[in-house]
Amino acid sequence: xxxxxxxxxxxxxxxxxxxxxxxxxxxxxxxxxxxxxxxxxxxxxxxxxxxxxxxxxxxxxxxxxxxxxxxxxxxxxxxxxxxxxxxxxxxxxxxxxxxxxxxxxxxxxxxxxxxxxxxxxxxxxxxxxxxxxxxxxxxxxxxxxxxxxxxxxxxxxxxxxxxxxxxxxxxxxxxxxxxxxxxxxxxxxxxxxxxxxxxxxxxxxxxxxxxxxxxxxxxxxxxxxxxxxxxxxxxxxxxxxxxxxxxxxxxxxxxxxxxxxxxxxxxxxxxxxxxxxxxxxxxxxxxxxxxxxxxxxxxxxxxxx
Amino acid sequence: xxxxxxxxxxxxxxxxxxxxxxxxxxxxxxxxxxxxxxxxxxxxxxxxxxxxxxxxxxxxxxxxxxxxxxxxxxxxxxxxxxxxxxxxxxxxxxxxxxxxxxxxxxxxxxxxxxxxxxxxxxxxxxxxxxxxxxxxxxxxxxxxxxxxxxxxxxxxxxxxxxxxxxxxxxxxxxxxxxxxxxxxxxxxxxxx
Numbered sequence: 001x002x003x004x005x006x007x008x009x010x011x012x013x014x015x016x017x018x019x020x021x022x023x024x025x026x027x028x029x030x031x032x033x034x035x036x037x038x039x040x041x042x043x044x045x046x047x048x049x050x051x052x053x054x055x056x057x058x059x060x061x062x063x064x065x066x067x068x069x070x071x072x073x074x075x076x077x078x079x080x081x082x083x084x085x086x087x088x089x090x091x092x093x094x095x096x097x098x099x100x101x102x103x104x105x106x107x108x109x110x111x112x113x114x115x116x117x118x119x120x121x122x123x124x125x126x127x128x129x130x131x132x133x134x135x136x137x138x139x140x141x142x143x144x145x146x147x148x149x150x151x152x153x154x155x156x157x158x159x160x161x162x163x164x165x166x167x168x169x170x171x172x173x174x175x176x177x178x179x180x181x182x183x184x185x186x187x188x189x190x191x192x193x194x195x196x197x198x199x200x201x202x203x204x205x206x207x208x209x210x211x212x213x214x215x216x217x218x219x220x221x222x223x224x225x226x227x228x229x230x231x232x233x234x235x236x237x238x239x240x241x242x243x244x245x246x247x248x249x250x251x252x253x254x255x256x257x258x259x260x261x262x263x264x265x266x267x268x269x270x271x272x273x274x275x276x277x278x279x280x281x282x283x284x285x286x287x288x289x290x291x292x293x294x295x296x297x298x299x300x301x302x303x304x305x
Numbered sequence: 306x307x308x309x310x311x312x313x314x315x316x317x318x319x320x321x322x323x324x325x326x327x328x329x330x331x332x333x334x335x336x337x338x339x340x341x342x343x344x345x346x347x348x349x350x351x352x353x354x355x356x357x358x359x360x361x362x363x364x365x366x367x368x369x370x371x372x373x374x375x376x377x378x379x380x381x382x383x384x385x386x387x388x389x390x391x392x393x394x395x396x397x398x399x400x401x402x403x404x405x406x407x408x409x410x411x412x413x414x415x416x417x418x419x420x421x422x423x424x425x426x427x428x429x430x431x432x433x434x435x436x437x438x439x440x441x442x443x444x445x446x447x448x449x450x451x452x453x454x455x456x457x458x459x460x461x462x463x464x465x466x467x468x469x470x471x472x473x474x475x476x477x478x479x480x481x482x483x484x485x486x487x488x489x490x491x492x493x494x495x496x497x
Contacts (some may be wrong), residue, residue: 173397223392
């Protein structure tokens, strides 16, 4: 079994604890019992819209620091956020260049750390290092756990639940680094939704951006919300009961933006929350009370189903 | 007019139309090189095909046309490009559709690097960086959420552990080493 280290990032623990609970539940003893542990010294990935945008040296250093922690434990990083994925994955690519690695290690030495990558075992005298692997939760669910196992554990009937899947840009692009899914026709989250027994509905401009990324939400929130509004109009037209995403920042954007343009809104959740729901968790543990858009309509439909 | 358009009334295009004539004093011939220094590819090789604008979700909404910005970079129109608000969502669609492999999103990121070095620092950058220095996370902890964590039976956020002080110290040392604290003006937060 692949050893993983949880990387929850900043948004989940501090805004959507229900997502953290669901992920731990799905990956833990009550779920698929993966080999995954916490590394308490992790910091912010750091967030690409701020650090990668303003000073790449600082971004790479802070990301490398996180990577050394996983490296020392010989674990793959399991991210639950598209932003953390893109930031850490890009950093491992940068560190493949010996010049970058040398520069980073000269500064990391000030805090007693060194990035080498993980040494492969049993390769003779010459040690071969592999970059620290960074995985997205959706990728781990699809490739490590498998859709059949997900389907086998889905006991709560979700058949009547119509789900609009939103992938989020940094799950798909840039394809220079991200090669998890087909960037033009991604399928993984849809398949997990279907394996959970729910129905994934198609809608117009499904692959469009939620509007939050790159600092747009922080800088011109009206612009970010206007992009979200377009998405929500299309999602509502498809008759979806909820929006499911793999990214907590997209979740935050859908959740917060909707109150600016609609009264009720469409409930939004992370794919791990839907999985936990399908696997029979008590909905109270999903932490929906921290979401701005109430999940009542969805839960009512579930009870009726 | 929608809210988004209103916030962008003083757009790039309007500014150019208003002033009509651009004289040589506004052009910086070294601008393309400066962009490359911060990781952008050579903007001079842009074909001006417009694919980037066509796929840009922001270009659909407001007066922000990726192709035009790349063109202004070629001219070396510093003030116009650096004055652009940070509205690129870094969705990287332009990168996927660029036949010249310019990666316009990375050009926008290089422009932000230059803007910050000219003192044009949006407040949210300072806030996020300050949070990182104080809490190790760019999102500020919320006591209400901490309560719900407890109710759910989750442990305290790990950045609250007393041992996390060593992590904060490491972060401060690294941020100080790259002079990032000075660059964005958060020196008083970073104690090394």
